[in-house]
Amino acid sequence: MTSRHARQSFLGPQAPNTFASCVVAIVGLGGGGSHIAQQLAHIGFLNVQLYDGDTAELSNLNRLIGACLDDVQNRTKKVDIARRMMLAVNPDMRIETFACNWQLAAQSIREADVIVSCVDSYAARQDIEATARRFLIPLLDIGMDLHLIDQKPHMSGQVILSLAGSPCMKCLGFLTEDNLQKEAEQYGAAGARPQVVWANGVLASIAVGLLVDLFTGWNGLRSGAEYLHFDGNTHQVSRSPRIEFAPKTCSHFPPDEVGEPVFH
């Protein structure tokens, strides 16, 4: 245990080796993903893949950790901003950047031991979860949204852990045909979704906590999938009741449907 990580020695003597050996992929390096990237660097994760095809824009600066005005003017790729930030914390990190849709680097993302999904649509989540399940990769999904209820803004968010054999985002009622359909109908007309740095930070921090627990088991509390709900108005996080009522086994991703789909 180096002095750099002395304050987190409670994670166990194997934790530094585990963090040095595993590969974590972050899909989406915007408001949520940039927080995740920063925290992974501080914790001591050494092998990280970053997937995002976007460049920094002025409207990102309210939440994009590590970004500055120069990045907007230079149209710096979000993956390069995250990479710069992480290497500033730990120059020993091995960071692979993919400034494209993750689907265009399909063989690379299979190498990940965990995928953290920080995307902003239901359809994108559905695609990532399908791949994560087929390649037996645990998936952590975070996201926030803002709705008007009685003309008042209500901020909410979620952190979901999807594991092979456990309930998926459809089992948990988070991905439904209805919300996928509505999203498809509004495609291109919805405008920019509200995003704020503090809610992204809460959700990202919880996801990183789950990630560290996955690799170290330091608190020994969890036993499977997780679905945590964030109420951005009351600043409270609670376990979604859907986790209790979800089917114990997933019918959407049967255990034998792994790897590339093939026809024999």
Add this chain to the structure above:
Amino acid sequence: MITLRISNHLFEEMLRDLRRPHEHAGERVGFMHCRQSSLRYGSLLLAHKYRPIRDDQYLEDASVGARFDGSSIREAMQTALTEGTSVFHVHLHEHAGQPRFSGIDRREMRQIMPCFVNLCPERVHGALVLSADSAFANVWGANLAPEGQGPDKLCLVGPRIKLWVNHD
């Protein structure tokens, strides 16, 4: 680079079967089947199915923990052919911590594994030994060491991810 991933559910299923007592065999054995996918620099083996050896396929032989007849191997080979899978011979060392292959394990594997490699040389096959909370594997393939070699990464995927990386 060869990576082997096994879900916690399948790991538990294998443990449950391998712990069942047998009338005369000292231990149980089974076959784990994997789908093989490509990585940028190697292969990814995704375990998806376990096939126990039936009670009647064990032979009486006090010199080893378990001896089984040819039909069990033929069935595993048939599954490899018809379903396009990699095959791993699986058994259990009932203790906690990292298991290792015994001398008898290694001798037996040297006899069995070429059958699978010759049958499906385009895929990687292997042997897996489980303990109560860990696992250890060797893999064989057309372009791998004839005596077998460790996978570069073995990962048990569940609420607690367990990862073994070969740094050689």
